[in-house]
Amino acid sequence: xxxxxxxxxxxxxxxxxxxxxxxxxxxxxxxxxxxxxxxxxxxxxxxxxxxxxxxxxxxxxxxxxxxxxxxxxxxxxxxxxxxxxxxxxxxxxxxxxxxxxxxxxxxxxxxxxxxxxxxxxxxxxxxxxxxxxxxxxxxxxxxxxxxxxxxxxxxxxxxxxxxxxxxxxxxxxxxxxxxxxxxxxxxxxxxxxxxxxxxxxxxxxxxxxxxxxxxxxxxxxxxxxxxxxxxxxxxxxxxxxxxxxxxxxxxxxxxxxxxxxxxxxxxxxxxxxxxxxxxxxxxxxxxxxxxxxxxxxxxxxxxxxxxxxxxxxxxxxxxxxxxxxxxxxxxxxxxxxxxxxxxxxxxxxxxxxxxxxxxxxxxxxxxxxxxxxxxxxxxxxxxxxxxxxxxxxxxxxxxxxxxxxxxxxxxxxxxxxxxxxxxxxxxxxxxxxxxxxxxxxxxxxxxxxxxxxxxxxxxxxxxxxxxxxxxxxxxxxxxxxxxxxxxxxxxxxxxxxxxxxxxxxxxxxxxxxxxxxxxxxxxxxxxxxxxxxxxxxxxxxxxxxxxxxxxxxxxxxxxxxxxxxxxxxxxxxxxxxxxxxxxxxxxxxxxxxxxxxxxxxxxxxxxxxxxxxxxxxxxxxxxxxxxxxxxxxxxxxxxxxxxxxxxxxxxxxxxxxxxxxxxxxxxxxxxxxxxxxxxxxxxxxxxxxxxxxxxxxxxxxxxxxxxxxxxxxxxxxxxxxxxxxxxxxxxxxxxxxxxxxxxxxxxxxxxxxxxxxxxxxxxxxxxxxxxxxxxxxxxxxxxxxxxxxxxxxxxxxxxxxxxxxxxxxxxxxxxxxxxxxxxxxxxxxxxxxxxxxxxxxxxxxxxxxxxxxxxxxxxxxxxxxxxxxxxxxxxxxxxxxxxxxxxxxxxxxxxxxxxxxxxxxxxxxxxxxxxxxxxxxxxxxxxxxxxxxxxxxxxxxxxxxxxxxxxxxxxxxxxxxxxxxxxxxxxxxxxxxxxxxxx
Numbered sequence: 001x002x003x004x005x006x007x008x009x010x011x012x013x014x015x016x017x018x019x020x021x022x023x024x025x026x027x028x029x030x031x032x033x034x035x036x037x038x039x040x041x042x043x044x045x046x047x048x049x050x051x052x053x054x055x056x057x058x059x060x061x062x063x064x065x066x067x068x069x070x071x072x073x074x075x076x077x078x079x080x081x082x083x084x085x086x087x088x089x090x091x092x093x094x095x096x097x098x099x100x101x102x103x104x105x106x107x108x109x110x111x112x113x114x115x116x117x118x119x120x121x122x123x124x125x126x127x128x129x130x131x132x133x134x135x136x137x138x139x140x141x142x143x144x145x146x147x148x149x150x151x152x153x154x155x156x157x158x159x160x161x162x163x164x165x166x167x168x169x170x171x172x173x174x175x176x177x178x179x180x181x182x183x184x185x186x187x188x189x190x191x192x193x194x195x196x197x198x199x200x201x202x203x204x205x206x207x208x209x210x211x212x213x214x215x216x217x218x219x220x221x222x223x224x225x226x227x228x229x230x231x232x233x234x235x236x237x238x239x240x241x242x243x244x245x246x247x248x249x250x251x252x253x254x255x256x257x258x259x260x261x262x263x264x265x266x267x268x269x270x271x272x273x274x275x276x277x278x279x280x281x282x283x284x285x286x287x288x289x290x291x292x293x294x295x296x297x298x299x300x301x302x303x304x305x306x307x308x309x310x311x312x313x314x315x316x317x318x319x320x321x322x323x324x325x326x327x328x329x330x331x332x333x334x335x336x337x338x339x340x341x342x343x344x345x346x347x348x349x350x351x352x353x354x355x356x357x358x359x360x361x362x363x364x365x366x367x368x369x370x371x372x373x374x375x376x377x378x379x380x381x382x383x384x385x386x387x388x389x390x391x392x393x394x395x396x397x398x399x400x401x402x403x404x405x406x407x408x409x410x411x412x413x414x415x416x417x418x419x420x421x422x423x424x425x426x427x428x429x430x431x432x433x434x435x436x437x438x439x440x441x442x443x444x445x446x447x448x449x450x451x452x453x454x455x456x457x458x459x460x461x462x463x464x465x466x467x468x469x470x471x472x473x474x475x476x477x478x479x480x481x482x483x484x485x486x487x488x489x490x491x492x493x494x495x496x497x498x499x500x501x502x503x504x505x506x507x508x509x510x511x512x513x514x515x516x517x518x519x520x521x522x523x524x525x526x527x528x529x530x531x532x533x534x535x536x537x538x539x540x541x542x543x544x545x546x547x548x549x550x551x552x553x554x555x556x557x558x559x560x561x562x563x564x565x566x567x568x569x570x571x572x573x574x575x576x577x578x579x580x581x582x583x584x585x586x587x588x589x590x591x592x593x594x595x596x597x598x599x600x601x602x603x604x605x606x607x608x609x610x611x612x613x614x615x616x617x618x619x620x621x622x623x624x625x626x627x628x629x630x631x632x633x634x635x636x637x638x639x640x641x642x643x644x645x646x647x648x649x650x651x652x653x654x655x656x657x658x659x660x661x662x663x664x665x666x667x668x669x670x671x672x673x674x675x676x677x678x679x680x681x682x683x684x685x686x687x688x689x690x691x692x693x694x695x696x697x698x699x700x701x702x703x704x705x706x707x708x709x710x711x712x713x714x715x716x717x718x719x720x721x722x723x724x725x726x727x728x729x730x731x732x733x734x735x736x737x738x739x740x741x742x743x744x745x746x747x748x749x750x751x752x753x754x755x756x757x758x759x760x761x762x763x764x765x766x767x768x769x770x771x772x773x774x775x776x777x778x779x780x781x782x783x784x785x786x787x788x789x790x791x792x793x794x795x796x797x798x799x800x801x802x803x804x805x806x807x808x809x810x811x812x813x814x815x816x817x818x819x820x821x822x823x824x825x826x827x828x829x830x831x832x833x834x835x836x837x838x839x840x841x842x843x844x845x846x847x848x849x850x851x852x853x854x855x856x857x858x859x860x861x862x863x864x865x866x867x868x869x870x871x872x873x874x875x876x877x878x879x880x881x882x883x884x885x886x887x888x889x890x891x892x893x894x895x896x897x898x899x900x901x902x903x904x905x906x907x908x909x910x911x912x913x914x915x916x917x918x919x920x921x922x923x924x925x926x927x928x929x930x931x932x933x934x935x936x937x938x939x940x941x942x943x944x945x946x947x948x949x950x951x952x953x954x955x956x957x958x959x960x961x962x963x964x965x966x967x968x969x970x971x972x973x974x975x976x977x978x979x980x981x982x983x
Contacts (some may be wrong), residue, residue: 001063001156003135008061011142012068015041016101018161020094026602028283032567034093035282042279045162047107048141049270049614050294056165057139057158059370063265065111065127067120068102074119074699077918079248080087084194091209091915095575096566100282104827107305109271111260118256118344124170126254128155130262139165149182149252150173151489184217187247188217196249197242200235216843217247231235234836237787272297277305293786312576319520358419360517365548366423370445373427374451377408378458387458388422388467388483388555391474392547392786394534397722398476399589403448403545404428404536406455409467409551411559420555426540427451442540452481462487469507472710476586484583491557494576496711497570497864498561501863501873505711511553514560519553521548523677573870577903578710580910584927585708585718587913592703595696599741604690607734614679621672631657635674644670666825682734689728689738696723708930714872715895716902718930726931730911730983739980748938751925752982753951755933756970757782758901759814765966766867766896771843776967783807789843790836809840813847818892851893858892866899867963868907876913905933908958915954921947936979944975 001007019040019255026036045066053060059838076083105112115123124147128138132154139888140147143159149170151157157166164170171179186206190198202210211229214220221240227233236243250424272295279288281304292299368374381387388409393401409422431442459466459478464487468474476487495505511517525538525546535543565571588689619625622642626633635655640646646664647654658760662680665673696704704723712719720726729735745751760782764772775785784795787806808825809817817825819834826833842847858864863873872895877888909930916925924943929936935955955971976982 001131001134001136001264005062005131005134005136006059006267007050007063007065007127007131007136007138007262009127009138009140010045010048010064011067011120011124011140011147012101012105013896014142014144014700015044015066015858016094019044019098020091021075030283032035032239034097035096035284038095038104038282039284039287041101042104042108042282042284045104045110045815046291048160049108051959054160054845055160055163057156059137059139060265061139062130063136063262064267065113065260065265066113067127068114069120070114070116073914074117076121076249080195080197080245081915081918082195083249084962085957086901087193087195089858095571104201104278104282107275109268109274111265113258113260115256115258116878117255123258125150125254126256127262128263130258131155133261141708145175145182146186146250146252149179149186151179158486170517171382174822175204177211181211181216181747183247183251184211184220186250187243188216188220191245191250192251195638196246197239197891198246199239199243201231202235203547206232214454218242222268232657245911266603270295273302274305278830280304280627300414301883312905352463359791360515360549360552362416362520362549364418364421365544365552366421366442367544368425369422369446371450371454372727374446374454377410378454379457381408381464382461384410384412385463386465386467388551388558389459389474390468390550390554392535392543393477394536394587398473398707399480399592399701401477402428402536403477403481403536405547407547407551410557414742420552422552422555424540424544424547426543428536429540429543430537444540447806450476452483456869459483459485465489467555467558469510469557471548472582474584474588475583477590479586479590487497488579488582489558489562490579490582491554491561492537492711493582494558494561494565494574496579497574497870498564498568499873500711500716500871502875503925507550507553507557510561513622515553515556517553519549522546532886541703568869568879570869573868573963577716577868577870577906581710581906584913585930588929589705589707590706591926591928592698592701593696593938594702594743594745595693595704596741596743597697599743600690600693600738603734603737604686606685606737607690611679614675614682618672618675618679621675625964628676629683631655632878634676638665642672644673644751664824667827669827681729681732685729685734686737689723690741693723693741706929713902714891715899716866716872716906717898717932718902718906722930725929728931736983739983740800740978742936742979744938745976749893749944749977750928750979751937751939751944751948751951751973751975753935753937753948753955753971753973753981755901755955756972758933759897759906760810761965761967761969762867762897762904763814763847763850767846768966769844770844776895776970786810786840790839803849805836813840814838815894816851831860854893854896855889858889864892864895866896866903867959868900868903870899870903872896872899901933904958905930905935905955907937907962911958912951912954915950916947919946919950921950925951936982939975948973948975 003152004445016037020037024477026039027033028035041822049064057956066148072084072087072604102112113123114120123143124140128140128150137154138156140150141155141160142157143161143166148166151166151168151171153168158164165891168179171177171182175185177185183205185207186196186198186211187884188199189204190196190203201265210220211217214223220234221243224233224236224240227236236755270291272291275294275295276288276297277297279291280299280302288299291297312921356752365859368377390404392404394404395401405424405426405428407422407424409420412419412421426442426445427448429442429445431440458464458763465487466485468488468490470492471488473483475485491510492505492507495510499505503513508519508521511519523532525542526532528534538546565574566744615628618628624637626637628634632654634657635647638644638657644659644665652654662673662677666677693704694909698705704726706802707719709719709721728738731737740770742750760772761776763769764776771785772782781795781803783803783806786809787793787798787802788795790809791802793802805826808822812822817837819830819837823830823833823836854864856875858877862875862877865871872892874888874892876884877892879885879888909927912926912935913922916922921943924940925947927935928938935951937947937951952971952973954967959965959969974982
């Protein structure tokens with residue numbers, strides 16, 4: 001850049017939002033893709049390029065660049081973690097347009113600049129400085145006050161909406177201070193949108209007056225005691241530290257390490273065919289004609305460009321929901337029909353029909369046996385920006401499974417009859433079923449380390465979208481080999497978001513449902529029962545048919561299901577609650593938790609002794625010895641011999657001894673059923689935990705690694721298995737003792753952070769119960785308050801039994817408890833329980849209103865929603881079967897409450913570790929377990945106090961900014977040497 005050259009710096013994010021909000025909604029006619037912001041952006045850009053000299057700027061630029069925000073995670077977060085913390089997520093219809101607008105910028109042959117860790121304003125400030133230093137001028141195309149600090153003799157701003165140039169006089173006119181004092185003014189006033197604190201009660205006029213009186217911010221702070229107005233003086237003195245932080249936040253960096261030099265921003269002539277091709281793809285007919293005429297392009301002869309649409313938690317939406325994650329946009333991946341943009345429901349259905357009609361050709365799968373072929377597939381995946389991926393291993397335990405091979409599938413839009421091709425890469429298959437006879441590895445396999453080195457580049461390439469089914473397993477397997485999968489989609493989770501409550505989300509079920517295809521069962525290739533072999537003993541040809549089919553089906557499912565997210569307006573649930581949680585859970589599973597074998601062994605002995613004592617007591621009460629664990633013998637004793645009430649026979653003709661049957665009998669105070677219930681609890685604790693847990697201790701890590709399922713419950717709650725750590729009883733002394741075996745490693749503590757009564761708080765919010773909201777706001781004991789409301793008993797000195805009954809009703813109401821159920825729980829008459837429930841609804845009528853409204857909505861729509869938009873379907877809520885209908889109604893009432901609570905903790909889990917890392921606590925504090933409303937961390941002793949405060953803060957504000965809770969969330973946290981002491 002030389003003297004007198006003129007650089008235009010376009011605030012891309014400002015352009016986007018102006019275009020989006022200034023114009024009516026616009027969708028592409030062919031498929032319903034929202035393109036209003038893209039249209040506005042393109043028209044504004046074309047007008048600026050062709051008419052700049054005729055505007056108040058009065059010059060044609062010699063250099064030009066469009067600057068975008070990469071994400072909200074910038075260096076300012078390190079200065080002030082709450083910076084921009086309350087910004088709402090962008091409108092759902094705007095999200096898919098972020099990547100399209102970047103494509104538009106490139107189609108205009110303009111530099112599209114963004115930098116991780118910096119905001120667009122910082123990059124603009126840097127280039128403006130460089131332009132002035134080179135002897136040129138700069139015009140910033142924006143009206144954002146944050147950029148006005150840059151205005152000077154050779155730097156101006158231009159508001160294209162008003163055709164108004166902003167120089168030094170205009171800044172003074174607007175704010176009462178010159179540009180060089182804008183930083184001080186903003187530091188004083190703060191910014192509620194960006195969460196810059198500032199000084200309470202100080203607005204722009206007051207700030208300008210103070211700066212005129214004291215000269216600058218430093219002098220003002222040094223002499224704040226001399227301010228005459230009491231409140232103003234007190235606020236400024238109290239806010240000195242925050243004002244200094246605010247000044248750092250609003251000061252733009254002018255030394256960003258920009259990669260493109262000024263010379264690279266030189267304005268080049270428009271590439272007419274390239275721009276026309278993009279505009280035709282967007283179906284902007286009027287602008288296409290104007291561009292074609294101006295550039296001499298033959299519009300009729302130019303095909304529409306293939307454009308991919310990147311949905312979701314991409315870095316390409318300014319200030320997305322904090323903690324939602326970032327991922328650069330994928331490269332072009334076929335045509336817009338392949339992309340992930342909005343599709344009306346009928347188009348999604350049409351696409352499903354199309355893929356269902358295309359047969360899956362197992363004979364056409366390729367076995368990749370050499371590195372050159374593998375690299376060819378990898379390069380093809382990079383060109384398309386899209387690949388399906390699946391692993392084959394020796395075990396379902398991702399922490400111990402050995403990688404045997406992997407499969408890939410690619411999409412080719414031009415291959416109309418066979419758009420998907422797939423291949424399998426065998427790595428460690430044995431040459432026979434018996435190692436001693438087989439003689440080692442089978443021939444024709446790529447060397448393991450070479451294959452993984454090539455695969456690593458693909459899986460970690462953020463420009464390529466990886467598609468998988470139940471990716472968490474593959475993610476963890478690859479993590480153990482030093483590979484972190486980046487930029488991914490999971491078809492299981494997409495299905496879960498779309499159709500929770502409508503059936504399973506496994507690949508086989510989805511394939512049959514959406515593709516009309518039944519994949520090869522695992523047992524057909526690996527055998528079953530005693531004849532089952534691990535996958536490394538499967539013949540490579542058979543393995544190829546099985547494994548490549550998995551990748552093929554997964555890619556087709558993605559093509560069918562992904563467009564439905566936007567069409568059915570649930571993209572934000574997937575992008576903010578499901579996808580970003582996957583690597584979080586994988587990391588937790590990988591870490592595991594320490595368990596003390598000696599404590600478990602001692603507890604096992606104690607439980608055995610207690611069980612033996614109960615057995616003796618049971619035999620004495622029954623009058624004979626029998627097998628307590630035999631349902632038939634137990635039923636014959638209880639209902640045949642002793643004639644206890646409530647006996648029912650099953651279809652097989654024997655007495656039912658189900659848990660509910662025995663619990664009901666025990667609730668009536670009958671000694672024998674009570675002892676049997678106790679015996680069952682003791683033996684279950686012993687067999688499920690004290691005896692079984694040592695077997696789950698990993699031979700290498702010496703820790704227990706549970707596995708979390710994201711898609712196994714209808715409401716969004718996580719489940720834990722192998723081992724299940726979510727069902728350890730906490731209300732019994734024995735259950736709590738088992739938690740003492742979960743310990744911190746030396747130099748660390750286990751930190752438990754548990755939401756307090758979160759479902760009742762959510763109920764108060766969604767049902768808008770004034771009494772409950774006020775009680776939570778005032779920090780009142782909610783159960784005592786309920787008891788006082790219902791029974792007219794003062795909170796002070798309230799008997800424990802009264803509070804216990806209110807607690808049972810509070811939680812029971814959420815789960816649609818009946819008078820019969822409450823009577824059993826409180827050991828009272830059913831009529832009395834019915835009176836309690838009736839009185840409860842009289843005191844809190846809003847709850848009844850909420851229940852009836854929720855049932856009506858569920859019947860009308862077939863689903864209910866959490867406060868974050870998660871849908872839970874109840875297809876049988878109109879069933880003619882009373883029991884089925886009633887069950888669905890109770891579940892529908894509970895689902896928005898339980899589901900919202902589950903969503904809140906998911907949001908917290910996604911946000912916590914980035915916040916810890918930003919605070920320098922990432923290495924010292926690790927999240928290990930999630931148990932319903934509780935999170936367990938292992939933290940270094942020295943960091944425990946600071947980490948605890950940060951974790952509590954994140955959890956209590958997890959609903960923000962998407963939902964402003966009407967009641968405060970409260971988290972109880974404690975650090976100790978074992979889980980029981982921390983809880």
